[in-house]
Amino acid sequence: MTTEIDRREFMKMLGVGGVIFISSLNGQPGLSLPIRKTQDFFFVQLSDSHWGFEGDKINPDAKGTLIKAVKEVNSLKQKPDFVVFTGDLTQTTDDTNVRKKRMKEFQQIVSELDSKVVRFMPGEHDASLDNGETYKDFFGDTHYTFDHKGVHFIAIDNVSDPTGSIGDAQLEWLKADLAQQKLDANIVVLTHRPLFDLYPQWDWATRDGAKAIDLLMPFQNVTVFYGHIHQENHHMTGHIAHHSAKSLMLPMPPAGSMPKRQPIPWSATEPYKGLGFRNVLSKSKRDEYQLNEYPINAEAKV
Amino acid sequence: MTIGKILLTALAIATCSAPVNGADAPQVIKISAKRFEYTPHEIVLKKGVPTVLQLTTEDRSHGFNIPAMNLRADIVPGNVTELKVTPEKAGDFDFFCDIFCGSGHEGMSGKITVKD
16 A cells, blocks of 8 residues: 655644654654654755756756755754765766766765764665666665664665666565564665655656565554655655655656656756755654755755 | 567557567567667557567667556667567557666656557
8 A cells, every 4th residue: 555645734834944744653643652762863864966967957056055965964953863865976977987086076075064973875876887886985885774772774775786676685685684673663764766666657666666665564663765756755655654855966846747857947046946955853752753854055054 | 689589578558469470460660779769769659559669779788668558678788679569548658768877867768659
């Protein structure tokens, strides 16, 4: 079962300029569940910075937007426990030397983030042309797990295979990892492409994503954060919530709203429209995630 | 070129058609792929007419995906990939590459128009 969430029911405007979206761990907003052995914490999700992209009609500040995002994250009143990039850190290139240069520049820019821990994931632009080899030299493994304050995070790579697949070997790895978790464990999945068929007509899907969802389905508290589609989207597959993030380079239109999958042109009257990042608050006592959406702005302050 | 024919059966609007060689042989449409285009990229088919899409690539692996027809295939260098289709519904159906192939990948697409 898949369900689009009616955002109007859940969104509230904040006085500090962000937009809040509440997502409970079991996908039932507002439902109170027993308190688990978790602690409140923040993390920031940034995505699709496409460093190296050029196109003034789409983003005349292509060399400045990521830098502004870093400054904005650093201006958050509450420091995040960690920052995660969910893929497409760089714009793809056939030239390995250019790819290395872009990844190095990206690394230098995000090293300014005021966060002790910054985690990375590849997108197809980073990894699909060389099966993630260059990416791994700079950022390490393309799939991994870590635990933070009672939440088990699983980073799934669905881009190193250029067919947009997770692959049997990684699915076995996922199965083995989940076998170590209790059914009521708090699980967050980080990935690049949507695991569900959001809009296959625009390649917004993972070819074997349904297999990953099947493995996750027995677990009561699963939330997925991903990128790739360059806009917010909130979707349910059964009790599993999926939240996509905005891009830091070029916004895309809603699925199927235009004949072709093309970036939304830059608006001189509304610069940076559609670009942004999110801050995720894990609220242990209410078993929910509170999502704060922050737009990029010329002042580079939230 | 080594020709290995991969026969895939398209579901939904496609049905198994007559053998390629025979009196009722389906029409054959040859489509060549290369970064970041298909040639031809606009194809007109007639509703109810069995057709074989014969897919090749000039450079690297590409995908050929028409979700609206539940029809897809990998196009691998050195192979001719055949997709059998008998369109049962008139309309425009977009196809695109779903194997990431580089900086123009997102724009690698085409259209099949099925006419009554």
